[in-house]
């Protein structure tokens with residue numbers, strides 16, 4: 001739901017600068033009876049990346065993008081996070097609501113160039129083959145498939 005969901009054992013830390021989004025997450029978690037598993041943290045991810053006081057094994061990044069994959073609903077034009085801030089991680093899932101390859105494959109490829117210790121974890125065992133690109137990441141067509149999250153890449157630290 002939020003920009004990142006950091007998972008440690010059965011616990012998840014959800015971080016966002018937007019208090020309203022965190023409140024909605026808290027309410028949703030409560031209604032699904034998993035509130036005890038999620039800690040919401042109001043913070044700027046860039047600050048966390050600089051202090052590096054916390055380390056996680058897995059991270060789901062739903063970073064701000066142009067949102068052009070869901071233009072019928074909204075357009076979030078900020079792009080505040082840098083994938084390279086996540087270099088301490090073992091697993092990273094990068095999702096966007098965009099159909100712009102520069103914001104999708106372009107970001108993942110640039111990260112992999114800077115971090116050769118990471119590899120793409122192929123998504124073909126997780127989603128139908130029509131959503132799997134030759135680079136083994138998830139890509140859907142919002143018009144054709146009526147899905148709001150057009151892109152996802154799973155990156156795993158190999159070394």
Ligand SMILES: C[S@@+](CC[C@H](N)C(=O)[O-])C[C@H]1O[C@@H](n2cnc3c(N)ncnc32)[C@H](O)[C@@H]1O
Pocket residue numbers: 001002003015016017018021043044045046062063064065076078080081
């Ligand atoms: C694409 S939206 C994620 C929306 C979320 N998946 C949801 O369904 O509510 C990106 C989120 O990143 C948050 N955000 C933007 N810059 C941030 C930053 N520097 N640190 C933490 N959160 C940030 C925004 O407040 C926004 O909620």
